[in-house]
Amino acid sequence: MYYLLPFRVRWIFLLGAGYVFYGFIHPEFLILLLLSTCVDFFFALKISEGKSQAEKKWYLAASLFFNIGLLFVFKYLSLFLKDMDPMMANIYKAAHPEKGILLDAIYFSIPVGISFYTFQSLSYTFDVFYGRQKAETSLPKYATFVAYFPPLVAGPIERFHHLSSQIFTHHKPLYKNFAHGFRLMLLGFFMKMCIADNVGNYADQVFNSPTTFEASSVLMGIIMFGIQIYADFSGYSLIAQGASVLLGIHLVDNFRTPYLSGSIIEFWKRWHMSLSGWFRDYLYIPLGGNKVGIPRWTLNIMIVFLVSGFWHGPNYTFIIWGGIHGLVYLAEHFTKPFINLSGSRFWGVRFLGGVKTFAIVTFAWIFFRANDFKSAITMVQSGIKSIGTNALSVTSWVWGLIALFVLIDICLFNQRIDHVLEKKKWWVRWVVYGLLLGCILMFSGTVKHPFVYFQF
Amino acid sequence: MKETLRIAIRIIALAALVWVFNQIYTRFIWPTELAQEGPELQKLLRINDSCDVLYFGESSNVSYDPVNDTITTSISGLIAELVPNKVIGDITHQAYHGGIYLPLIERIKEYSKVKTIIVTLNLRTFDQACIHSELETALQKQALYYQNLPPLWIHLRAALNHYDNVSAYQRDYRMWKQWTYDTLIVPGIIFPFPTIKTWCEAAKFPLADGTEDMAKRTLADHYIKAYAFVMNENNPRIRDFDAIVNVCKAKGIQPVYNILAENTEYADSLVGTPLSQLIRYNRDFVINRYRKRGVMVIDNLEAVKGKDYTDQNWTTEHYNYTGRLIIAGNVAKALR
Numbered sequence: 124m125y126y127l128l129p130f131r132v133r134w135i136f137l138l139g140a141g142y143v144f145y146g147f148i149h150p151e152f153l154i155l156l157l158l159s160t161c162v163d164f165f166f167a168l169k170i171s172e173g174k175s176q177a178e179k180k181w182y183l184a185a186s187l188f189f190n191i192g193l194l195f196v197f198k199y200l201s202l203f204l205k206d207m208d209p210m211m212a213n214i215y216k217a218a219h220p221e222k223g224i225l226l227d228a229i230y231f232s233i234p235v236g237i238s239f240y241t242f243q244s245l246s247y248t249f250d251v252f253y254g255r256q257k258a259e260t261s262l263p264k265y266a267t268f269v270a271y272f273p274p275l276v277a278g279p280i281e282r283f284h285h286l287s288s289q290i291f292t293h294h295k296p297l298y299k300n301f302a303h304g305f306r307l308m309l310l311g312f313f314m315k316m317c318i319a320d321n322v323g324n325y326a327d328q329v330f331n332s333p334t335t336f337e338a339s340s341v342l343m344g345i346i347m348f349g350i351q352i353y354a355d356f357s358g359y360s361l362i363a364q365g366a367s368v369l370l371g372i373h374l375v376d377n378f379r380t381p382y383l384s385g386s387i388i389e390f391w392k393r394w395h396m397s398l399s400g401w402f403r404d405y406l407y408i409p410l411g412g413n414k415v416g417i418p419r420w421t422l423n424i425m426i427v428f429l430v431s432g433f434w435h436g437p438n439y440t441f442i443i444w445g446g447i448h449g450l451v452y453l454a455e456h457f458t459k460p461f462i463n464l465s466g467s468r469f470w471g472v473r474f475l476g477g478v479k480t481f482a483i484v485t486f487a488w489i490f491f492r493a494n495d496f497k498s499a500i501t502m503v504q505s506g507i508k509s510i511g512t513n514a515l516s517v518t519s520w521v522w523g524l525i526a527l528f529v530l531i532d533i534c535l536f537n538q539r540i541d542h543v544l545e546k547k548k549w550w551v552r553w554v555v556y557g558l559l560l561g562c563i564l565m566f567s568g569t570v571k572h573p574f575v576y577f578q579f
Numbered sequence: 580m581k582e583t584l585r586i587a588i589r590i591i592a593l594a595a596l597v598w599v600f601n602q603i604y605t606r607f608i609w610p611t612e613l614a615q616e617g618p619e620l621q622k623l624l625r626i627n628d629s630c631d632v633l634y635f636g637e638s639s640n641v642s643y644d645p646v647n648d649t650i651t652t653s654i655s656g657l658i659a660e661l662v663p664n665k666v667i668g669d670i671t672h673q674a675y676h677g678g679i680y681l682p683l684i685e686r687i688k689e690y691s692k693v694k695t696i697i698v699t700l701n702l703r704t705f706d707q708a709c710i711h712s713e714l715e716t717a718l719q720k721q722a723l724y725y726q727n728l729p730p731l732w733i734h735l736r737a738a739l740n741h742y743d744n745v746s747a748y749q750r751d752y753r754m755w756k757q758w759t760y761d762t763l764i765v766p767g768i769i770f771p772f773p774t775i776k777t778w779c780e781a782a783k784f785p786l787a788d789g790t791e792d793m794a795k796r797t798l799a800d801h802y803i804k805a806y807a808f809v810m811n812e813n814n815p816r817i818r819d820f821d822a823i824v825n826v827c828k829a830k831g832i833q834p835v836y837n838i839l840a841e842n843t844e845y846a847d848s849l850v851g852t853p854l855s856q857l858i859r860y861n862r863d864f865v866i867n868r869y870r871k872r873g874v875m876v877i878d879n880l881e882a883v884k885g886k887d888y889t890d891q892n893w894t895t896e897h898y899n900y901t902g903r904l905i906i907a908g909n910v911a912k913a914l915r
Contacts, residue, residue: 298582316738557596564597564731565604567738569616569720 125370126296134267134290137370141270145236152234155193160269162189163244164262167251171258179252186248190241197234199437236276238434238579242401244269247283249405256283264291271372273363277356277576279377279397286372294371303541304368310531310540311361313559318354318528319575320568321521322347329515330492333505340515341506348492349485350525353382355575356395361540368541375400376539380532385465385476387451387483398434402427424456425449435579440490440499447487524566527558601731609730616737617724619670623683627691630668632914634658635680636699639839639896640671642903644889650900657907658697662914668693674714676704677819682725684826697835697910698823701896702861702880705816706808707761707775711754719743758804765809768856778803783850798892799849805894806846806854810861817868824872835875837910838862839896840883877913879906 128136146153166186173179247268250256259265268287274280294300329336329344336344360377367374381393391399410423425446432445459466464476489506493499504510535543544552613621626633634640634655642651652660655669670683680698687693703709723742724733736742758775772778779800784792810817820836827834847855862880869876887902889895898906 298585320738553592560593560596561600561603564600564735565608567735569612569734569737571716571740571744 126294130293134264137272137290138263138267138270141267141272141275144272145270145275149234152237155197155234155237156240156270157266159190159193159241159244160266161262162186163248163269164259164265167248167258167265168260170248170251183248183252186245190245194237194241197237235577239278239280240269240275242398242434243274243280243282246280246401246405250283259283259287271367273367273372274374277359277363277574277579278395279360279363279375280401281374281397285375289372292371297371300368300371303545304365306541306544307361307365307368307539309365309556309559309563311358311363311365312563314354314358314361314528315574316358316567317524317562319351319358320570320572321524321566322354323351323572324568324570325515325517325521326351326492330498330502333498333502333510335511336505336513336515337509337511338506339509340513341502343515343517345485345489345502345506349382349481349488350528351572352488352491352575353378354528355572359574359576380536382481382484383477383532383536384480385473386455386480387448388455389465390480390484391448391452398431402431406430421453424453428452435491438494439496440493443496443499444487444491447483447490451483520566524562527562597731601729604731604734605729609734612734613724613730617721619672619675619683619721620686620725623670623686626668627688627693629666630693631665632658632662632667632695632697633687633693634667634669634671634697634699635675635683636669636671636697637675637701637896638671638673639699639701639898640669642889642900643895643897644899648889648900652900652903654903654907654910655697657904658911658914661907661911665914666692674712674718676701676709676718677816677823679718679722679725681819681822681826682722682727684823684832686725686727687830687832689830691830693832695833695835695914696827697837697914698820699839700820700836700865700876701839702841702858702865703805703894703896705810705814705861706805707754707757708804710815711750711757713747713750715750716744716747761808763807763809763857765857765860768853768860770853770857771851775803775807778807794892795849801894802846802850802854806841806858806861808861809857810864812868817865820865820869821872824869824874828873833875835877835910835913836865836869837877837906838865838879840879840881840898840902840906841896842883842885842888842894843881844885845888845891875913877909879909882906882909 125133125136142153142156145156163186166182166189169182170179170186173182247256247259247265251258259268264287267290268281268283271281271286271290326344326348329341330348333341333344357378364374364376375397377395377397379393379396381390384390384393407423407427410426411419412423413420415423428445428449429442430445432441432443432448435441435444464472464479467473467476489502490496490499493502531540544555547555610621623633636653636655640655641653642648645651653669653671655667655671659665659667670680672679677698677700684696684698687696719742720737723737726733755776758779760774762773763770763775763778770778772781782791782796783799784795786792808814812818812821824834826832841858843855843858846858858880862878866876866878882905883898883902887899887905889897889899
């Protein structure tokens with residue numbers, strides 16, 4: 124349908140599609156998306172027209188205040204309100220359907236993707252402020268950038284210059300784009316439906332009642348969650364990228380085999396790259412980056428990791444998760460001259476670095492996944508010493524799927540599936556298609572697991 | 580042209596792959612998955628050719644009081660004893676209702692030996708609390724597995740959550756919305772309050788010290804939530820039972836709707852006559868609607884005395900042996 128439309132009106136189709144996609148389940152939250160779009164568009168214009176740096180700073184501050192305020196009200200306020208009296212809030216809300224939308228949003232359903240589109244929109248205002256981007260003069264065209272549907276609800280977080288330059292370029296329906304798009308989507312669906320949705324059952328069992336399982340099963344459950352979140356999130360990113368490539372628009376990569384990293388420093392160059400890039404450009408560098416003294420740099424790193432943790436949601440556990448990563452990042456940085464596992468010439472040593480990184484990342488996931496700090500500690504205790512006697516029983520075909528998933532990750536080290544397959548012979552490609560399609564059709568999990576990052 | 584051919588070859592290859600996967604899946608994986616996700620279908624397909632009558636029931640069919648129930652035979656078992664010249668099979672599963680019986684009944688083979696089906700019609704499953712129950716998501720998933728579709732397609736739909744799978748909160752929200760806004764209007768019945776919400780909010784059992792007997796109040800409120808609804812053709816369960824009639828007609832099966840007994844005595848004593856009048860009004864609606872359509876409707880609503888209910892402090896249709904025997908007797912009488 125997109126390609127049947129004349130080029131000049133295609134972006135209008137994309138804009139409409141974005142709003143329909145976003146408002147499909149909760150149309151009331153479209154108001155927030157529209158508000159965020161209009162406010163950032165207006166302030167960016169004001170910044171570009173600003174006569175002095177002070178005036179521009181005021182407008183940037185206003186845009187920041189609005190977006191952070193939006194996040195605070197719809198994402199973080201519930202942390203404080205729920206702490207006050209969660210029972211009352213739940214009972215009151217269910218019993219008063221007429222009191223509706225605001226309470227609904229605050230207590231029950233964080234508007235999907237609010238953290239993603241506010242950050243995407245904010246990146247534009249920052250870029251206009253730093254002079255990296257000319258302010259867009261057409262509100263509908265700017266709205267198309269914010270509401271572009273494939274990455275709207277869970278990223279990758281795009282930049283204006285990268286996305287809009289493609290949206291407003293004339294694309295022809297190319298076979299190459301279809302092939303690349305379907306390959307990406309095929310792997311994405313495999314990651315989500317076969318891996319994340321199956322291992323998620325085991326992770327849920329353990330995290331819901333860690334004290335009933337023996338220690339080895341608890342450890343297995345934690346590893347299962349590590350696999351689930353990676354497969355779930357990278358799966359969504361691949362589906363979004365694939366869907367976008369079908370329209371001739373290429374999104375930035377969000378993951379590059381992060382579990383094969385030799386260090387935490389390397390891990391953060393491979394995990395959720397669009398968010399890491401955002402924090403680097405709009406928080407770390409404005410704080411002084413690495414052009415400051417060691418104490419200040421250390422502080423900057425910790426700020427970035429703690430804010431990145433808090434970005435995930437209104438829970439102290441996310442901050443602890445960010446803190447663990449920040450501390451290990453710093454430790455690795457300061458010990459690099461003495462211990463550098465990932466940079467070693469010997470593969471065995473590099474492998475050790477990989478195991479160490481995976482162990483740390485997995486440990487940090489405990490805090491990310493746990494509902495509260497106490498549950499996380501219980502989880503850690505149950506993993507060290509057996510409290511319960513139950514054993515986690517993983518079916519053989521799930522092990523088979525996990526083995527396939529690991530094999531794919533190793534084969535794709537530093538590369539993307541569409542590019543790798545392009546260089547292979549036709550029968551190799553079709554063996555891969557058949558394998559992935561067969562797994563999706565026959566072995567996808569049937570227990571409902573919404574995309575983990577939709578809640579952020 | 581060359582490009583079109585290239586794409587066409589790939590589409591055909593993909594279709595062939597899907598066909599092969601469906602064969603593999605149906606043969607090797609489906610039986611295990613069906614046993615797990617839709618257990619009653621396998622039973623139905625097994626007994627399809629060996630029964631004259633099939634009884635579709637929920638928890639009311641079996642005994643829930645192993646201590647006091649000296650005889651624990653189910654209602655369907657008792658019917659079989661009372662009608663020995665007919666082979667009676669049963670499909671019994673907790674919390675099932677018209678919406679879940681429907682796809683199962685659709686799966687009865689066209690030339691099956693089954694010529695009569697007895698379908699439990701539990702009036703409580705027509706209320707908002709049951710319609711929007713948290714159990715509904717799991718039940719709807721089972722209903723998907725009962726549909727007559729290629730197994731691979733069913734699996735894919737389950738994996739994509741393509742069934743009525745809204746969240747527990749959403750269901751709760753819809754239920755409260757109806758309790759808040761649906762007004763109780765029935766000719767000839769004067770309700771003390773216009774909605775379930777206002778009715779439940781009112782004090783009912785004041786004590787001398789200014790407090791209230793909360794045990795009685797909770798139970799009374801539960802009776803109101805379970806039975807204070809006005810039956811009409813927009814009720815989703817009515818639509819399910821309508822569809823069952825049509826399916827039976829197409830398959831040449833005689834449907835028998837077995838209206839279960841409810842503890843109207845207790846409802847009367849706790850809440851007063853408007854509620855029991857409303858229950859009877861709803862019962863009459865069902866009887867009139869389905870008798871007109873050729874269904875044999877058995878009215879057991881007030882057949883079981885209050886003491887024969889297993890759960891004295893809650894609204895259930897769990898009966899002791901005497902209760903089950905009365906219902907079985909009435910059904911057997913109709914079958915003869």
